[in-house]
Amino acid sequence: MTKKGRVFSGARPTGRQHLGNYLGAIQNYVALQKEYDCIYCIVDVHALTTLETTRDIKNNTYEMALDWLAAGIDPRESIVFIQSHVPQVMELFTILSMVTPLGKLTDLPTFKEKVRMQPNNVNLGLVGYPVLMTADIVLYKADLVPVGIDQASHVEFARETVRSFNFRYNTSVLKEPDIKLTEVPKVIGTDGQQKMSKSLNNHIELALTPEETEKVVMTMVTDPARKRRSDPGNPDVCNVFSMHKVFSSPEEVAMINLECRRAGIGCVDCKKLFAKNLNAHLAPFRERRAALAQNPDDILDVLRDGERRARVIAEQTMAEVRDAIGLP
């Protein structure tokens, strides 16, 4: 079976995944497996640039891997592994950092944003974040990197870095990755305002029980203008309706779109229907997750097998890199 090329993507170990992760990344990961050889990496070293404590990093890694596998990332199709388990990436990071102008890094908007977020912890690793990301991508000779528009500049940075390296050492060992711009739906959190994220505590975890799911869904912010049951609502400004568009049938979406506007359906019924549809959608996932969780060692085996396969590629690349540079 020949596929169209190799995809690499990494995600920080954030623990149990939520609807934002699911719609924004995981579903895409699963779909890409059909057409591409995929490498999915849990980037624990990247996490160190912003983490104040590493207390939960092991468990978060495990929980995220569990969600990924339950969601359909297939370790027989794809390589799933932990970044720090293949230390060659650190070596390549160091080498690439020598061809990276500092100003280019500090000019990136994501860096400026991080400095605003954590002015007391502006470390070298944080500045070099895009360089490590580049190392991830090129160490595994990725052809394609699926990203949302906000991450596109980082892949563009990787391409430039590859060109710098290849030019500097008059070689072509490093592969310039193509950007695969993916349509990332903007998933708004339960507050109805900001992007869904664990740190904002406005998320809906995939692994909740149906009862817990309904409880969280009931707290979702709706159209603030609809104060009474008899008031007509505006689905266009209601995040519950956005969710319906993803998890409910076209008929149900049309019905809510009509009935909400003429106060034919209340928010409670609307939310209950969403919770029901979401629970139905996630039921197979939750079943698989529960089954996988029975044998934690199997998850670790998957990650070890991924490491083994990733190492083969990494070692090959590094041999070529050292040779191209002319290291003794």
Add this chain to the structure above:
RNA sequence: AGGCCAGUAGCUCAAUUAGGCAGAGCGCCUGUCUCCAAAACAGGAGGUUGUGGGUUCGAUUCCUGCCUGGCCUGCCA
């Protein structure tokens, strides 16, 4: 390496003048109200005051070792 400044609730900061029960705003949780949510109101939780010693009847406050961060000076690569 030396000098100076800072570290207090999840966040932003008070309280240190002259040692005397560690507080506010925002956020979070609960309740009232709402079809739900929001808003409003009421209530609640949250702290080894960076950390180890010392002085004292009593230390967030004074002395001191260390840790972390920032600014300045110097030294090495």
